[in-house]
Amino acid sequence: MNIEFNPNNNKLNETNFDTVTISEIDKKISEIFQDISTSALNDLTQLKLSDEKMLELFNSFRGEERITFHPLLLKLIEIYLQDKSEGEIKQLMTKVNPSILPLIDFISNSLQYGYKVANLFILEKIGTVPPFVGISNSEIQTYLSKNLPQINDLWKEFIQLQGKENSLNIKAEQKLSEIENLILDHFKNHVFDHQNIEIFLKSFPESLLMVRSTGKEDSDTQANPGGNKSVAAVAPSKAAISSAIGEVVSSYYSTKSIKQRLIAQDNICAKPFLPLLIQVMIGETVNGERVPENIPIAGVIYTQEVEGNTVGLTEIDVAYGHNEGVVTGTVPFDTFYVGEGQTLQAIIRNKYERVLPVDLNEKGQLRLAKQEVPSEIRRKPTLPDSLHSRLKQMAEKIHRYYGKTMDIEWVYDPKTDTIYLVQARPLVLREVQDKPGIINLSHVEKSKLTNGHTIVASGGSPRVISHTDEVICASTVKDALDLFLEPSKSKEEKPIKSKVKAVICEKMAAASSHEAGMFREAGIAVLCVPSSKELLSQWKQEESFLVVDPQQQLLLMDKKAPGMRDASGDEIAQKLKEDHFILDGWFRHPIAGQETILNLSFTEAEIEQLWNLLQPCDLQEFEKYRKMSFKELLQKIALHESEADFSLALAALLQQVYRKGVQLNKADLDERVVHLIRHIFRVADTLTKTNDKMQFLHAYTRLETALFQQGDLSLVDGYSMYQILQEEKAGRSIDISESSSYSKGAVSKGTVKTLTSKEQIGYLTQFRKVGKFALDPSLKKSWESFTASIAFSGSKVANGVLGNLLKSVNEHNSLELWLNLSFKTALTKSEDPLAILKILNEEMAQSRDVNEIVIKKRQMMQRWEGRIDEWSDIQKYPLLWKSFQEEFITALLDPSNIEILRSPQRSNLSKLLLIQFIEEAVEVYDKTIKSMKNSPEWNIEEKKGLQALRFFEILVPYKKLMEDFARTIPKEQMKVWYSSTAILETTIEKIWLYSSKV
Numbered sequence: 001m002n003i004e005f006n007p008n009n010n011k012l013n014e015t016n017f018d019t020v021t022i023s024e025i026d027k028k029i030s031e032i033f034q035d036i037s038t039s040a041l042n043d044l045t046q047l048k049l050s051d052e053k054m055l056e057l058f059n060s061f062r063g064e065e066r067i068t069f070h071p072l073l074l075k076l077i078e079i080y081l082q083d084k085s086e087g088e089i090k091q092l093m094t095k096v097n098p099s100i101l102p103l104i105d106f107i108s109n110s111l112q113y114g115y116k117v118a119n120l121f122i123l124e125k126i127g128t129v130p131p132f133v134g135i136s137n138s139e140i141q142t143y144l145s146k147n148l149p150q151i152n153d154l155w156k157e158f159i160q161l162q163g164k165e166n167s168l169n170i171k172a173e174q175k176l177s178e179i180e181n182l183i184l185d186h187f188k189n190h191v192f193d194h195q196n197i198e199i200f201l202k203s204f205p206e207s208l209l210m211v212r213s214t215g216k217e218d219s220d221t222q223a224n225p226g227g228n229k230s231v232a233a234v235a236p237s238k239a240a241i242s243s244a245i246g247e248v249v250s251s252y253y254s255t256k257s258i259k260q261r262l263i264a265q266d267n268i269c270a271k272p273f274l275p276l277l278i279q280v281m282i283g284e285t286v287n288g289e290r291v292p293e294n295i296p297i298a299g300v301i302y303t304q305e306v307e308g309n310t311v312g313l314t315e316i317d318v319a320y321g322h323n324e325g326v327v328t329g330t331v332p333f334d335t336f337y338v339g340e341g342q343t344l345q346a347i348i349r350n351k352y353e354r355v356l357p358v359d360l361n362e363k364g365q366l367r368l369a370k371q372e373v374p375s376e377i378r379r380k381p382t383l384p385d386s387l388h389s390r391l392k393q394m395a396e397k398i399h400r401y402y403g404k405t406m407d408i409e410w411v412y413d414p415k416t417d418t419i420y421l422v423q424a425r426p427l428v429l430r431e432v433q434d435k436p437g438i439i440n441l442s443h444v445e446k447s448k449l450t451n452g453h454t455i456v457a458s459g460g461s462p463r464v465i466s467h468t469d470e471v472i473c474a475s476t477v478k479d480a481l482d483l484f485l486e487p488s489k490s491k492e493e494k495p496i497k498s499k500v501k502a503v504i505c506e507k508m509a510a511a512s513s514h515e516a517g518m519f520r521e522a523g524i525a526v527l528c529v530p531s532s533k534e535l536l537s538q539w540k541q542e543e544s545f546l547v548v549d550p551q552q553q554l555l556l557m558d559k560k561a562p563g564m565r566d567a568s569g570d571e572i573a574q575k576l577k578e579d580h581f582i583l584d585g586w587f588r589h590p591i592a593g594q595e596t597i598l599n600l601s602f603t604e605a606e607i608e609q610l611w612n613l614l615q616p617c618d619l620q621e622f623e624k625y626r627k628m629s630f631k632e633l634l635q636k637i638a639l640h641e642s643e644a645d646f647s648l649a650l651a652a653l654l655q656q657v658y659r660k661g662v663q664l665n666k667a668d669l670d671e672r673v674v675h676l677i678r679h680i681f682r683v684a685d686t687l688t689k690t691n692d693k694m695q696f697l698h699a700y701t702r703l704e705t706a707l708f709q710q711g712d713l714s715l716v717d718g719y720s721m722y723q724i725l726q727e728e729k730a731g732r733s734i735d736i737s738e739s740s741s742y743s744k745g746a747v748s749k750g751t752v753k754t755l756t757s758k759e760q761i762g763y764l765t766q767f768r769k770v771g772k773f774a775l776d777p778s779l780k781k782s783w784e785s786f787t788a789s790i791a792f793s794g795s796k797v798a799n800g801v802l803g804n805l806l807k808s809v810n811e812h813n814s815l816e817l818w819l820n821l822s823f824k825t826a827l828t829k830s831e832d833p834l835a836i837l838k839i840l841n842e843e844m845a846q847s848r849d850v851n852e853i854v855i856k857k858r859q860m861m862q863r864w865e866g867r868i869d870e871w872s873d874i875q876k877y878p879l880l881w882k883s884f885q886e887e888f889i890t891a892l893l894d895p896s897n898i899e900i901l902r903s904p905q906r907s908n909l910s911k912l913l914l915i916q917f918i919e920e921a922v923e924v925y926d927k928t929i930k931s932m933k934n935s936p937e938w939n940i941e942e943k944k945g946l947q948a949l950r951f952f953e954i955l956v957p958y959k960k961l962m963e964d965f966a967r968t969i970p971k972e973q974m975k976v977w978y979s980s981t982a983i984l985e986t987t988i989e990k991i992w993l994y995s996s997k998v
Contacts, residue, residue, distance in 0.1 A: 029057065029076070032053055032056055032057050054076070054080050057076070104118040104119065104121075104122065107121060108216075111136060112136040112137035112138050112273070112275055113134040113136050113137075113214065113275050113277075114134070114137070114213075114214030114215050114216070114273065114275035114276075114277075115214065115215075115216065115425070116212060116213070116214030116277060116423060116425075117132070117134040117214045117275065117277050119423070119424040119425065120132055120277075120421075120423075120424075122401065122402075122424070123398075123421040123424055125401075126394070126397055126398055126401060126421065127394055127419060127420075127421045128418055128419065128420050128421065129420065129421050129422070130279050130280040130281070130282050130420050130422060131200075131203070131204065131279065131280045132277050132278065132279035132280070133196045133197070133199075133200045133277065133278050133279075134196075134214065134275060134276070134277045135194060135196060135197075135245075135275060135276050135277070135278070136275050137215075137273050137274050137275040139194070140249060140274040140275065140276070141271075141274060143192070144183075144249075144274075147186065147190070148182055148183065148186055150182070151179055151182065151183070154175060154178055154179050154182075155179065155271065157175050158172055158175040158176060158179075158269075159269045161175055162268070162269060167262065168255060168258055168259055168262065168268070173255050176253050176254065176255055176258065177255075179250070179253045180250040180251075180253050180254060181250075183246055183249050183250040183253070184246045184247065184250045185246075186246065187242050187243060187245050187246025187247075187249070188242075188243045188246055190242070191238050191239055191242045192238075192241070192242040192245050192246075193238070196278075197238065197241055197278065198238075200278060201236055201237075201238070201241075204236060204280055205236055206236065207236055207280045207281070208232075208233050208234065208235070208236070208280075208281040208283075208286070208357060208366070209234040209235075209236055209241065209244075209278055209279065209280060209281055210230060210231065210232050210234065210278070210279045210280075210281045211230065211231045211234050211241060211244035211245055211247075211248050211276060211277075211278050211279075212230040212231075212248065212276060212277050212278075212279060213228030213229060213230060213248050213251060213252065213275075213276055214275050214276055214277045215228055215252060215272070215273045215274065215275060216266070216273050227251075227254075227256055227257040227260040227261065227518075228248070228251045228252055228254075228257050229247050229248050229250075229251035229254075230248065231244035231247050231248060232281060232322060232324060232357070232368050233281065233286075233357035233366040233367060233368055234281075234366075235366060241278060245276060248276045249274055249276065252272040252273070252274050253272060255485070256485065259485040260485070260518055263518065263521060263522050264428070264521060279422070281357075282296070282411045282413060282420045282422070283296050283298065283321070283322050283356070283357070283411060284296050284321055284322065284354075284356040284357065285357075286357050286358065286359055286366065287356075287357075287358055287359060288356050288358075288371055292374040292376055292377045293377075293414060294414055294415050295320050295321065295354070295373075295374075295377070295414070296320075296321065296411055296412060296413050296414065297318050297319065297320055297321075297382045297383070297411075297412050297414075298318065298319065298321065298322060298323035298326065298409075298410065298411040298412070299316060299317045299318030299319060299323060299326050299333065299382075299409075299410060299512075300316075300317045300323070300326055300327060300407060300408065300409055300410075300510070300512035301314060301315065301316050301317075301391060301394075301395050301406075301407075301408040301409075301410060302314065302315040302405060302406075302407060302408075302427065302511075302512060303395040303396070303398055303399035303405050303406045303408065304399060304405040305337060305591065305698075306405060306427055306429070306511070306520070307454065307456065307457040307460075307511060307550075307589075307590040307591055308457065308460070308586075308589050308590050308591065308694045308697065308698065309405075309694065310589070310692075310694040310695055310698055311692055311694065311695065312339055312340040312692075312695065313337055313338070313339045313340075313694075313695070313698060314337070314338045314339075314391075314392050314395045314396070315335065315336075315337055315511070315512070316335070316336040316337075316338065316383070316388060316391055316392075316395075317333050317334070317335050317510045317511070317512045318333060318334050318335075318336070318382045318383060319331050319332065319333040319334070319351060319354060319355075319382065320351055320354040320373050320377070320382065321354030321355045321356045321371075321373075322354070322355040322356055322357070322368055323409055323410075323411065323422070324355045324368055325353075325354060325355040325370075326510055326512065326513070327409070327510075327512070327513055327514050328478070328513060328514060328515075329476070329477060329478065329509035329510050329513035329515065329516075330355070330370070331351070331353050331354055331355060331370065332349045332350060332351045332352060332353070332714065333349065333351065333382075333510055334346070334347060334348050334349060334351070334381060334382045334383065335347040335510070335592075336383055336388050337591065337698070338388055338389075338391075338392040339686075339695070339698075340695075342389055342392065343682075343686055344388065344598075345595055345698075345702055346381060346595065346596045346598055347592065347594050347595060347596055347715065347718075348379070348380075348381050348596040348715070348716040348717070349714050349715060349716065350378055350379055350714050350715075350716060350896070351373050351377075351378050351379075351382070352372060352373055352378055353370045353371065353372055353373055354370070354371060354372075354373050355368050355369070355370055356368065356369070356371055357369075358371070375890045375894060376890065378895075379716045379895045379896075381596075387412065387419075390419060391410070391419065394419065394421075395408065398424065402424075402426065404426055404427075405426070405427045406424050406425065406426060406427065407423075407424070407425045407426070407427050407512065407517070408421060408423065408424050409421075409422045409423035409424075410422060427517075427520075428520075428521045429520060429521070430458070430520070430521055430522060430523030431459075431523070432458055432459030432461055432523050434459065434461035434462075434573075435461060435584045435585070436459055436460035436461050436551065436584070436585060436586050437460070437461055437462050437551075437577075437582050437583055437584045437585060437587075438462065438549055438551045438552050438582070438583055438585075438587045438588065439462060439547055439549045439552065439554060439556055439581070439582060439583075440580055440581055440582065440583050441552075443579075443580070443581050444556060444558075444581075448556055448557055448558050449554050449555070449556055450529055450532065450535060450554065450555045450556075450557075451529075451553065451554060452504075452527045452528055452529035452530075452532075452553050452554065452555055453508055453527070453528045453553055453592045453593070453594070454525075454526070454527055454528075454550045454551075454553045454590045454591070454592065455477065455505075455508070455509055455510075455511055455516050455526040455527065455528055456503075456511065456516050456519050456520045456524065456525055456526035456550075457525060457550040457551070457590035458519070458520060458523050458524055458525045458526075458550070459523070460550055460551050460586060460590055461525075461550075462547050462548065462549050462550075462551075462573070462582055463501040463502040463525050463547065463548040463550075463569070464501075464545060464546070464547050464569040464570070464572050464573035464576065464582075465501060465502060465545060465546040465547070465548065465569045466545050466560075466567060466568055466569040466571075466572055467568070467569070468540060469499045469500070470499055470500060470501050470502070470569050471500065471501065471502050471503070471504060471546065471548075472484055472500055472502075472503045472504070473503075473504050473505075473532070473533070473536045474503070474504075474505050474506075475505065475506050475507060476505055476506070476507045476509065477503065477505050477507075477509040477513065477515040477516060477519070477526060478509075478515050479505070480503045480505055480515070480519075480526070481515045481518055481519070484500060484503075484518075484519075484522075484524075500522075500524055501524065501525070501548075501569065502524060502525045502526070502527065502548040503519060503524060503525070503526040503527070504527055504528075504529055504532055504536065504548065504555065505526065505527075505528055505529075506528070506529065506530055506531065506532055506533065507528065507530075508528045508592075509526075509528070525548055525550045527548050527550065527553065527555060529555050532555070535555075535557065538557075539557050542559070543559065543560050543565050544557050544558060544559050544560060545557075545558060545560055545569070545572050547576075547582075550590045551586065551587055551588040551589075551590050552587075552588050553588075553590070553592070553593060560572070561575070586693060586694065586697060587638070587697075588697060588700075588701060589694065589697040589698045589700070589701040591698065591701065593701060593704065593705045593709060594705065594709060594712065594715055594718055595702060595705050595706065595709065595718065596715065596716050596717045596718055597672070597675050597676050597679050597706065597717050597718070597719060598675070598679065598717075599675050599678075600675070600678045600679060600682055602678065609685065610681045610682070610684075610685055613650065613651060613654055613681065613684055613685065613688070614651055614654050614655055614658065615651065616647070616648055616651045616652070617644060617647050617648065617651075618644065618648065621644075621648060622648055622651070622652065625648045625649055625651075625652035626652050626655070626656075628649075628652060630653065630656065630707055630708075630721075633649045633650075633652055633653040633656070634653070634700075634703070634704055634707070636648075636649035637649045637650055637653065637687070637700065637703070638700055640696075650684055650687065650688070653684075654680070654681065654684055657677060657680055657707075657721060658677060660721065660725070661673045661674075661676070661677045661721075672717070672719055672724060673724060675717075676706060676719065676720070676721060676724070679706055680703065680706050680707070680721075683699055683702045683703045683706060684703060686699040686702075687699045687700060687703065705720070706720055706721065707720055707721050707722060708720055708721075708722045709722075709723070710723070716895070719902075723904065755794045755795070755796055755799060759799075760791045760792055760794060760799075761791075763790075763791045763799045763802075763803065764787060764788060764791035764792070766803070766806075767787035767790070767791060767802065767803075767806070768784065768787060770783065770787075770806060770815055770819060771783045771784055771787075771819075773815050773816040773819045773820070774819055774820065775820050779819070779820065779823075779824055782823075782827055783819065783823065786823075786833050786836060787802075789833035790802055790833055790834075790837060793833075793834075798834065798837060801837060801841055802837060802840075805840060805841060805844055808844060808851070809844075809909075809913075814912050814913055814916040817912040817915065817916060818909065818912055821908050821912060822840065822843060822907075822908045822909050822912065823836075823840065825908060826839045826840055826843075843907045843908065843909045844909060846907045846909075846910070847907050847909040847910040847913060850900060850906070850910040850913055850914060851910075851913055854913045854914060854917045857891045857917055857921075858917055858920075860887055860888065860891060861888070861891070861917070861920065861921050861924055864884065864887070864888050864924055864928070865924045865927075867880075868924070868927050868928055868931050869931060871928050871931040871932050871935070872931050872932065872934070872935035873935075874935070874946075877932075877950060881950075881953070881954070884928075885957075888921070888924075888925070889957045891921070892918065892921055892922075892925070892957070892961055893957060893960060893961060893964070897914060897918070897964075898964055900914055901914065901915070918961075922961070925958060925961075928954075929951070929954060929955070929958075932947075932950070932951070932954075933951075
């Protein structure tokens with residue numbers, strides 16, 4: 001048996017490990033095996049090695065030591081393990097120091113079980129691994145040679161067709177498809193019989209299984225994420241396992257696998273390496289858990305954040321359900337960056353769907369499919385504090401064992417409180433020749449820039465793109481990878497993989513997804529730019545160039561200079577650097593500028609420490625910093641020209657944030673302001689405590705995000721100081737004084753008059769009825785003037801638009817709110833009646849999605865309104881309450897309601913429709929409670945205790961609803977309700993001062 005290993009693999013690059021040298025290994029071997037020497041390698045083949053001696057050798061190394069590749073040690077391992085079964089090897093691995101990483105190569109290559117199996121052996125020493133069994137490459141190859149001998153001939157034909165081309169040609173692809181189909185068909189119709197499978201099924205007769213590839217992927221040189229197939233939700237039967245094995249083995253011959261191996265510069269004409277493993281699938285029960293709290297979570301850990309390679313920062317991507325949703329980027333997920341000292345950046349998203357095993361026809365035909373996440377947990381963080389702390393510790397332990405950044409897949413079962421490790425692979429990074437850098441924004445017009453989110457930074461260097469074959473533009477990262485893997489059109493053309501510098505996609509994906517991993521391995525940057533299709537279409541038609549800036553998460557489009565129209569991207573990049581248009585170095589951290597603002601709490605000692613950040617070190621010098629804007633102060637902090645300059649700028653920034661926060665909180669009683677200021681102070685403290693460049697840039701990016709991130713409806717509590725200030729400004733602009741007058745204006749002369757006089761009077765009569773809802777006389781007059789202008793314009797289109805608009809609003813019983821807010825606001829924007837009508841109609845169009853949601857909720861509410869009398873029957877309460885919670889309470893307490901009402905991007909009409917529904921739903925809720933209260937059955941003396949419990953149960957969400965919506969009341973309305981503003985402001989001042997320190 002020949003041992004294949006690469007002495008450059010698994011090198012120790014970190015100083016926190018002791019490396020055992022070759023001379024030390026020689027010494028230990030000679031002490032334990034006195035008759036063995038390095039020079040006697042060829043005479044060892046007949047040597048019988050006892051378990052005791054080998055375990056003594058293995059465990060003579062300390063737990064923190066890393067073992068250098070040593071020919072005698074490897075030879076001893078080969079001789080010792082050559083006659084042992086997989087079970088015996090597995091048992092051995094539980095007894096030895098897992099830092100003996102030569103065993104990984106030995107298990108993968110010499111025993112031919114592949115790297116996934118080898119890494120699982122190591123992970124078993126670190127944490128809990130679901131039970132698994134491997135089937136080696138030699139066993140699969142032997143089986144294929146015996147049962148499908150024609151595959152060998154087809155493979156030879158493939159090699160001849162492919163030749164020495166460095167991209168896969170179409171005829172060679174067709175030959176691969178023939179092999180794939182042969183394997184699939186055979187394993188589907190012929191049960192693959194293997195002793196290990198039989199033993200495994202007896203041990204786990206009721207468990208769903210995974211059948212997974214475990215070839216040369218997951219090694220130091222080749223990740224091939226998603227290239228070879230893994231089959232989930234396999235029934236525990238020989239027939240189902242055999243069919244899944246066929247899918248896995250055939251995937252080694254798939255065009256996707258071969259193309260991804262090409263990207264990794266692997267020899268695709270070498271015979272495929274075909275091992276696989278069968279593993280118990282940890283996860284959700286078939287068709288889903290009924291109790292939301294029991295839904296498993298799964299995800300991917302990068303033991304060290306990879307885009308900025310930030311020391312001590314662990315990235316955790318996690319979603320509900322099966323991990324397939326995260327690695328394929330097909331479901332919403334949360335991201336947590338956990339730093340040293342458990343500092344935490346959380347990006348919590350609205351996780352409305354998950355992947356889980358479903359029964360296709362109730363006959364045991366299982367597959368993974370998407371299903372909704374229960375509404376009550378969609379916007380909650382998937383990881384509680386205790387769990388992200390445990391995952392961080394586990395990630396650090398794995399990082400220490402391997403001595404490098406690892407990509408770990410895991411599952412958490414809440415019912416047993418167990419974290420399962422299901423996969424580990426080293427992150428394969430292509431070295432990028434270009435230095436990291438950014439666009440010099442002082443040289444660029446703002447209009448030429450488009451904001452995006454970095455998915456893959458690949459070294460952080462700007463990618464300058466001159467021609468269409470240097471960039472891939474697609475809707476998703478998956479679509480981009482499919483385009484990237486397409487074969488070249490001709491032999492003369494360079495393969496697309498050698499030209500592409502960047503990918504621009506419209507939809508966000510996890511940095512840990514398989515597709516992102518492939519682009520990272522190829523050294524290609526990936527930037528998500530929503531709605532970029534039109535911009536890129538324009539670029540293709542013009543003589544312009546693009547710059548993808550992964551650090552600043554920007555896309556620049558600019559005109560080519562005269563004489564540079566035929567220049568390549570590299571030539572333009574060189575000119576831009578000479579003109580200082582591109583600056584070399586790391587200036588921004590490339591992770592996404594998004595963050596959920598969590599509700600933090602501080603100890604008294606922390607409050608004292610954070611308070612000191614507000615104190616300037618030089619009061620006289622401080623005066624000039626106090627006059628700077630947020631952006632100017634941020635720039636000073638980023639440059640960090642001196643400690644004094646940095647401290648003064650940070651103190652000035654925090655003082656400004658604190659002052660604005662106090663003013664906002666006085667006015668709005670907005671708890672977001674309290675949470676935001678606590679968050680900003682905590683991040684600022686992190687900035688002062690690190691000397692590491694990337695750690696500093698990470699903290700700086702978080703600070704910038706807290707000040708300026710834009711509202712994103714998919715992000716939970718992703719607000720910023722800028723957003724709250726804009727909301728406050730927008731709230732002020734809605735008010736117009738009672739003395740403001742409406743100028744009637746004139747309808748455009750070009751309006752087509754197709755209505756008769758009688759029709760005009762008919763429209764006007766209907767329109768005028770709405771005027772009774774006006775809360776002040778001046779608004780009523782404005783409405784009369786506006787409707788007269790529209791009606792007497794004679795325009796059938798204009799009258800029809802206004803009529804349909806009023807009909808839609810009336811269907812939601814919202815005419816009063818609409819007239820006194822939407823129409824009143826439109827008056828401030830124009831005096832032209834047609835322009836006002838256009839504003840109102842556009843607002844209705846923008847509200848269409850909310851309108852559809854409210855219609856469905858209203859229908860649900862009306863069903864419950866019809867069931868109010870049922871609540872008087874005490875026997876029906878348990879089932880009624882369960883359904884009421886699932887439908888009615890869920891709709892009322894849906895967090896997206898508050899998000900819509902607070903969002904400055906949402907139209908006033910959207911908010912009005914939602915508010916009207918909530919008002920009516922509260923009325924139904926109130927009638928429900930009264931139906932119980934007034935029922936004779938509920939007033940029986942013996943039932944008083946039960947009645948009290950039930951009333952408490954039903955009033956808790958009612959109270960929560962009132963609290964949520966009280967916080968959304970505009971400040972002006974608060975002043976109307978409270979006659980004494982002095983008392984109000986004093987109360988708010990006390991609340992603010994208390995909450996800012998507790």
